[in-house]
Amino acid sequence: MKAINVIQEKSGSSLTIDEAPTPEPAPHEILVQIKATAINRADLLQRKGGYDPPQGASPILGLEMAGIVEEVGSKATKWNPGDRVFGLLAGGGYAEYCTIHEDMAMGIPNNLSFKEAAAIPETFLTAFQALDWLGKLQNQETVLIHAAGSGVGTSAIQLAHRLYDARIIGTAGKQHKLKTAEALGAAYAYNYKKQNYAEKIIEDIGSDSIDLVIDFIGKPYWHKNMEVLAMDGRVVYLSFLGGHKLEGVSLVPILRKRLSILGSTLRNRSEQYKIDLTKDFAEKTLDLFGKGALHPVIDSTYDWSNTEEAHQRMQDNKNTGKIVLMGM
Amino acid sequence: MKAINVIQEKSGSSLTIDEAPTPEPAPHEILVQIKATAINRADLLQRKGGYDPPQGASPILGLEMAGIVEEVGSKATKWNPGDRVFGLLAGGGYAEYCTIHEDMAMGIPNNLSFKEAAAIPETFLTAFQALDWLGKLQNQETVLIHAAGSGVGTSAIQLAHRLYDARIIGTAGKQHKLKTAEALGAAYAYNYKKQNYAEKIIEDIGSDSIDLVIDFIGKPYWHKNMEVLAMDGRVVYLSFLGGHKLEGVSLVPILRKRLSILGSTLRNRSEQYKIDLTKDFAEKTLDLFGKGALHPVIDSTYDWSNTEEAHQRMQDNKNTGKIVLMGM
Numbered sequence: 307m308k309a310i311n312v313i314q315e316k317s318g319s320s321l322t323i324d325e326a327p328t329p330e331p332a333p334h335e336i337l338v339q340i341k342a343t344a345i346n347r348a349d350l351l352q353r354k355g356g357y358d359p360p361q362g363a364s365p366i367l368g369l370e371m372a373g374i375v376e377e378v379g380s381k382a383t384k385w386n387p388g389d390r391v392f393g394l395l396a397g398g399g400y401a402e403y404c405t406i407h408e409d410m411a412m413g414i415p416n417n418l419s420f421k422e423a424a425a426i427p428e429t430f431l432t433a434f435q436a437l438d439w440l441g442k443l444q445n446q447e448t449v450l451i452h453a454a455g456s457g458v459g460t461s462a463i464q465l466a467h468r469l470y471d472a473r474i475i476g477t478a479g480k481q482h483k484l485k486t487a488e489a490l491g492a493a494y495a496y497n498y499k500k501q502n503y504a505e506k507i508i509e510d511i512g513s514d515s516i517d518l519v520i521d522f523i524g525k526p527y528w529h530k531n532m533e534v535l536a537m538d539g540r541v542v543y544l545s546f547l548g549g550h551k552l553e554g555v556s557l558v559p560i561l562r563k564r565l566s567i568l569g570s571t572l573r574n575r576s577e578q579y580k581i582d583l584t585k586d587f588a589e590k591t592l593d594l595f596g597k598g599a600l601h602p603v604i605d606s607t608y609d610w611s612n613t614e615e616a617h618q619r620m621q622d623n624k625n626t627g628k629i630v631l632m633g634m
Numbered sequence: 635m636k637a638i639n640v641i642q643e644k645s646g647s648s649l650t651i652d653e654a655p656t657p658e659p660a661p662h663e664i665l666v667q668i669k670a671t672a673i674n675r676a677d678l679l680q681r682k683g684g685y686d687p688p689q690g691a692s693p694i695l696g697l698e699m700a701g702i703v704e705e706v707g708s709k710a711t712k713w714n715p716g717d718r719v720f721g722l723l724a725g726g727g728y729a730e731y732c733t734i735h736e737d738m739a740m741g742i743p744n745n746l747s748f749k750e751a752a753a754i755p756e757t758f759l760t761a762f763q764a765l766d767w768l769g770k771l772q773n774q775e776t777v778l779i780h781a782a783g784s785g786v787g788t789s790a791i792q793l794a795h796r797l798y799d800a801r802i803i804g805t806a807g808k809q810h811k812l813k814t815a816e817a818l819g820a821a822y823a824y825n826y827k828k829q830n831y832a833e834k835i836i837e838d839i840g841s842d843s844i845d846l847v848i849d850f851i852g853k854p855y856w857h858k859n860m861e862v863l864a865m866d867g868r869v870v871y872l873s874f875l876g877g878h879k880l881e882g883v884s885l886v887p888i889l890r891k892r893l894s895i896l897g898s899t900l901r902n903r904s905e906q907y908k909i910d911l912t913k914d915f916a917e918k919t920l921d922l923f924g925k926g927a928l929h930p931v932i933d934s935t936y937d938w939s940n941t942e943e944a945h946q947r948m949q950d951n952k953n954t955g956k957i958v959l960m961g962m
Binding site for chain 1: 879887888894895
């Protein structure tokens with residue numbers, strides 16, 4: 307099969323479409339012909355050598371896909387050749403074929419294209435894990451979602467809105483990202499470049515009002531998050547795009563407000579964890595995707611021969627929602 | 635009734651036994667004649683004006699008691715006058731009588747004296763909440779318990795040992811406290827004054843080996859805790875006796891090890907929370923107390939006319955286990 311290969315050079319890394327061995331499905335796996343995959347920030351790190359794939363995973367880039375079942379493993383019973391499936395991968399999405407555990411594949415709702423389905427798994431499962439499994443978001447709680455225009459951000463806003471009827475506050479640095487956040491269900495959207503979001507929250511909603519924060523930023527937001535969190539509040543960290551070194555931190559709010567500070571990633575979880583998460587997610591959301599109440603926010607689509615350009619767009623922080631690769 | 639009154643003076647506060655109105659049981663409460671109460675660090679803060687009782691609670695010091703049911707409220711059905719009960723109070727233990735919700739009172743196992751029963755609620759419920767409800771300690775996990783010679787520390791070691799068959803590491807600053815920790819079930823006990831406990835843990839058990847830390851110390855232990863925590867590890871903060879201001883903190887371990895940093899107190903929880911916690915605790919532990927498999931560690935007993943002296947002993951950090959007041 308063809309797959310995208312990373313070539314390390316002195317001046318950086320470059321991408322090229324090369325031949326690679328077609329994977330063979332293990333007994334409980336299926337072989338999928340990939341119709342679309344999508345880009346994640348982890349791909350950008352991995353090609354620089356900064357984020358190795360977990361043990362046993364394909365070294366090929368790509369953490370999600372949508373496609374057609376080509377072949378089923380000897381003990382796989384859930385799918386038939388020709389079925390349209392999508393799901394999370396530990397690696398291997400930038401290729402013509404991939405294998406996936408039959409329980410980690412989800413059936414694509416009829417109303418969704420491969421392009422749309424490929425844009426769902428990584429961001430929606432990450433957002434679902436953060437809001438539900440880790441953040442224990444309760445019905446009608448108030449949630450603050452940073453990087454509200456990102457793939458995970460737009461997914462988290464939709465899930466918080468549709469599954470928990472939450473009061474949602476988003477932050478982003480660009481006007482059109484704030485508009486997207488509001489269109490998806492955010493009651494308030496603040497431009498962190500122009501406004502102190504903690505002051506705005508206290509003004510608009512009240513102090514100690516945030517039950518859950520989904521944070522990708524880290525350092526610049528620690529103190530403000532502590533300020534606005536409510537009693538029994540939770541912070542879920544998914545990355546530290548703004549840095550991770552803090553000075554002058556007081557632990558007092560953690561005790562006084564009985565806070566939970568949580569960190570998580572999805573990729574290095576066990577296969578069983580991902581299977582359980584996928585099942586829970588599918589039960590709670592596939593109907594809503596089928597009805598159009600949930601939908602992936604797609605920024606742009608590139609032919610996979612232009613993956614370099616697609617990566618550059620994410621590197622430059624220009625995307626609102628997912629960047630999809632097609633044409634394998 | 636008689637109760638201990640705090641008198642604020644320029645040179646500090648003093649304690650005196652005065653007359654106070656005998657409380658009246660609300661419909662679901664019982665009136666208890668107190669036979670013994672025990673001292674908590676919160677009492678020392680409260681008498682200095684640094685830890686106000688929660689709304690609706692008695693302003694009298696004292697967070698736990700054991701005694702005899704004197705009278706039952708109009709809708710209370712669980713107890714009869716003469717029953718031996720013990721339990722957690724939001725305040726009011728340093729007195730001849732107190733009221734308590736009937737569901738927050740527990741029956742004293744036959745083998746336990748009032749003195750012993752009064753030494754149980756605050757430390758064991760705090761330890762149980764930290765290990766079980768917050769820390770989600772699993773069978774045979776490894777738990778690091780700081781201040782291992784304290785009331786909560788000695789309770790946590792016993793619960794971790796008897797309820798979860800955990801591998802337990804204790805830290806304390808005095809040799810006899812370390813011996814107590816080992817006698818109660820700690821596999822390793824380190825003197826933090828003489829040893830770097832993180833280095834010792836890595837040497838004796840391995841790196842990234844601690845599933846749960848119960849910490850009362852705060853600042854001096856943050857980095858060492860981060861060092862020894864395992865994947866999916868948890869830290870539960872119950873106080874910051876060593877300070878709360880951190881410099882040069884990296885958030886990276888929180889993400890890389892998928893950590894949970896949790897803070898909690900027991901006193902300012904809702905009555906319903908305390909009732910639920912008490913019920914769960916009673917179900918899981920009263921049999922073990924009855925068989926002697928769990929027992930309060932009692933440091934010393936004072937007549938309540940000598941409460942000042944008893945407070946001084948705790949202030950000086952001289953106690954291993956609980957200090958009990960009797961003679962009301």
